[in-house]
Amino acid sequence: MDETADIADRDGFLAGLGLPAHCILSEDSELRPYECDGLSAYHQVPWLVLLPETVQQVQSILGYCHQQKVPLVARGAGTGLSGGALPLANGVLLSLARFNSILDIDLANRLARVQPGVRNLAISQTVAQHGLYYAPDPSSQIACSIGGNVAENAGGVHCLKYGLTVHNIAALKIVCMDGELLNIGSHALDSAGYDLLALMTGSEGLLGVIVEVTVRLLPVPETAQVLLAAFDSVETAGHAVAEIISAGILPAGLEMMDSLAIRAAEDFVHAGYPDDAAAILLCELDGTRAEVEALISEVQELLTGMGARDVRLAQDDQERQKFWAGRKAAFPAVGRISPDYYCMDGTIPRRHLGKVLSTIRQWSSEYDLPVANVFHAGDGNLHPLILYDANKPGELERTEEFGGRILELCISVGGTITGEHGVGMEKINQMCVQFNEDELRQFHAIKKAFDPHGLLNPGKAIPTLARCAEFGRMHVHGGELPFPELERF
């Protein structure tokens, strides 16, 4: 932080910047709505909010911040769940909300060129008339914006078959910290040079500000059908998932919920879930009619053979939407039964599901905090929701400790601390467990290639070595104590 500017002189900064008044928010009442993103446990009123309207304005804001050494955080719709858009007390919060136009739809190449503030779902809605859609569908898709999706490499319930954001975009325009505008990727299937499109995706606003995204569009499958299977244990449900994949079937969606999540969702949206089941699986198959028909009966047999006590096929599109509504409303449903909840995002190799869930159950009783589990079973992405009450003294701290242990458990079985929500502020300490000193240094060197003064979204995503030393629970490599040169406190 020693490189950053004196923050007292906000008026001087604004005068030098020369942005129109309607693009600036500086009153406390205007700044407060920006104090947090979707992770409300962390909040900080920003020093200044800027709402540019043109790419040129973004370029001059970044260039000026670079010159003045003022840090900057970019923000889309603010739905992120890891505090990636948490503002700074001494920096600019750059909202991309006014970049909300769909610029061009190239039907022949199945591409849509959009501004970063365009909502995820709005893209699919706009191109639906042409029989096309944009595949990644994070559960916040009605509100989240595509720029944020790229910054976080957002996923959704269809990742196993259709991939993450990184697999579904073609090109980006980014503004670098020095104000330079760069074109990354292309409208062809690849481009010359390094794959910077992959590097930018999921970089959590630390490498550049995204000002335009070209997404790939896919034809809407001819049909989609969903099966709902009930199980008496989560382990059996897990085995059934392995069996489906081993049989060579690639479901469009494969989701699991445990009993607490099932009951919460059922009470909330009446999806028709069996509320006495220990686990349910939702298995969606899509493709041509002939194909789906054949696969549905194969999967039905597999599920029954693997011990599902009840397998139901959604009879029409309405029932299919209802089955999904329960899953998509799982988070708010849990929100109804608990004053607060803390959503985790670890990913594990699926074969360790039984071990991980039973350990979570054991810790849940030790910490006296209930856990509802929602699981993207196809790709191993686990969302344990820890139920707590922030008004009870010490409960948030206990929850955070419990959550941290779950993430470390994910790493210990060969998984990762975050599958799709990003590291942000929230999981920064666990990064010290997942990566060793050399790997973290490598991340910092890459950051420096884009942003030499460390002004873009400082303090997020990649921890400093000093922070890891302070955190104390670090990656132990070859039995050596990491960071031997740093003081411990």
Add this chain to the structure above:
Amino acid sequence: MIQQDLTEPLRERIAGACADKTPVSIRGGNSKSFYGHPCEGESVDVSQHTGVLEYEPSELVIQARAGTALTDIEKLLDQHRQMLAFDPPHFSPKGTLGGAVATGLAGPGRPFTGSVRDSILGVGLINGRGEILNFGGQVMKNVAGYDVSRLMAGALGTLGLLTDVSLKVLPKPASVYTLQQLCSQQDAILRFSEWMAKPLPLSAACWFDDHLYLRLSGTETGIRQAQHQLGDKLLEQAPDWWTSIRDHRHDFFQRQSPLWRLSVPPATPPLAIHGEWLIDWAGGQRWLSSAESAETVRRITASVGGHATLFRNGDQTTDVFHPLPAPLFSLHRRLKQALDPKGILNPGRMYKGL
């Protein structure tokens, strides 16, 4: 398949080269040594660093050492009715996993089942400082840290020596059919674009010598239904057509003129560059055998938003890869500096100064 872990000796080689500031040229099975510029430096052979480290068919994930032969990996996957999604070319039977990732080359299935980098879940690598680093992992979804793994695809070993790679694999389709019909280049491109916008079980689409070729993959009934939709002018074709295109064994690739690989937005109409054309990737990848100047080929390709690679038979003076705009190239150099500060890893293989 031989299991042999040479990570430590490889690390020592790179660390030594870093200390002496002497360049190294990384080699796998030498099947793609023609690709890119020849680079100076002592050869570091990764082809003996072999073996599958982990393979879980029920999780669609395989992890193997970089020197493992692609054929060995494909044989193992085939036993479980699975395959590499990016359909890598085999320019010789010796091609390695590391080479496939470093060159980033994919076969005819690319527009349908993804590129090399789309399959990557994680890598182990040795950077230019001689440090062993791991990024990504063996899970489908992983957003912790910058995506250094996928950055390695197509970087031609200039950012790190790959030690191991984890990939997402795909189930093999139950049935595969290859069809062909008489068609002009222009009409083929139009039809590809039209068909790609429909939910058809396409898995490859190519044009050559006034014929279009399609591959359909999926369930038997699904394919029959699609065949009906596509019309009755399509005739069956032997499936080895696709391997002859993928592995450049087809006569088209045996010509002596420079062979260009043009990557363009797939619906781009036929390009006015004199030469012979073979169109793959449903229009997105165009092979051109032509004596036209590099300047002409690149100018016309760039004008439609594409880039041109001088794939084979080029002279030593022409850039193999499409030149980058100055600010982008300068970012490439800073990134190279971040991973290989002494500039010892395959210097110049991709671009001069990288």
